[in-house]
Amino acid sequence: MMAALKAFWNSPVGPKTTHFWGPVANWGFVIANELKSSSIGGAAMCVYSALFMRFAWMVKPRNYLLLACHASNESVQLYQLSRWAKAQG
Amino acid sequence: MVGHSTHPPWSSFARGLVVSRGSRKRLEKQPTGPKTIHFWAPTFKWGISIANVADFAKPPEKISYPQQVAVSCTGLIWSRYSTVITPKNWNLFSVNVAMAGTGIYQLARKIRHDYFSEVEVEEVPSRRMKKGSN
Numbered sequence: 675m676m677a678a679l680k681a682f683w684n685s686p687v688g689p690k691t692t693h694f695w696g697p698v699a700n701w702g703f704v705i706a707n708e709l710k711s712s713s714i715g716g717a718a719m720c721v722y723s724a725l726f727m728r729f730a731w732m733v734k735p736r737n738y739l740l741l742a743c744h745a746s747n748e749s750v751q752l753y754q755l756s757r758w759a760k761a762q763g
Numbered sequence: 764m765v766g767h768s769t770h771p772p773w774s775s776f777a778r779g780l781v782v783s784r785g786s787r788k789r790l791e792k793q794p795t796g797p798k799t800i801h802f803w804a805p806t807f808k809w810g811i812s813i814a815n816v817a818d819f820a821k822p823p824e825k826i827s828y829p830q831q832v833a834v835s836c837t838g839l840i841w842s843r844y845s846t847v848i849t850p851k852n853w854n855l856f857s858v859n860v861a862m863a864g865t866g867i868y869q870l871a872r873k874i875r876h877d878y879f880s881e882v883e884v885e886e887v888p889s890r891r892m893k894k895g896s897n
Contacts, residue, residue, distance in 0.1 A: 692840060692844045692847055693844065693847070693848075696841050696843075696844035699837040699840040699841065702833040702836060703834060703837040706827070706829045706833035706834075707833075714814050718810065722808070722811065725807050728804070729800045729801065729804040732799075732801070733849070734850075735849075
């Protein structure tokens with residue numbers, strides 16, 4: 675357990691690097707957007723997260739944390755979009 | 764290093780915009796060119812930055828502290844991030860510098876409004892009384 679934590683701490687994509695804090699900051703940005711009824715539409719956030727999921731996959735080093743962040747945001751935005759679409763009838 | 768160019772970073776971007784003979788081969792060689800996600804992700808992010816600029820017209824009361832702090836932090840951290848990934852992404856760098864700039868500007872506006880404007884503006888009850896007395 676300690677070995678795993680130590681490995682994570684020292685990892686090239688760990689909390690000592692910006693490869694970790696970039697995605698974390700992105701999370702904060704997405705959450706802050708959710709709290710406020712955003713001026714950036716749900717459809718735009720869908721496109722945004724889809725693009726950045728692909729970006730996170732293709733970048734070196736491959737950034738799974740960023741991928742996870744945008745995958746969850748994408749799910750949330752698609753759900754909201756589906757609710758909106760349903761309401762439209 | 765894969766994707767490392769010896770030319771100044773903006774020249775490969777500019778070359779991608781110029782249509783000329785042999786440009787397809789050049790486009791294919793560009794690690795952050797318009798055929799790659801490394802181009803379109805930051806380009807789309809410009810839209811978000813511009814939305815924040817549109818919010819400059821908003822009155823400071825409507826600005827949200829958590830959102831603008833998040834925007835500023837995101838911008839600053841990602842500016843650094845874009846220089847340590849492969850390929851180095853100057854498009855991403857510039858959009859995040861702009862984002863941090865808009866976030867910090869909005870924060871400054873709101874802080875100035877909340878803490879440095881006249882006392883009457885800050886005290887809502889007295890403002891209400893003033894309105895009632897008119």
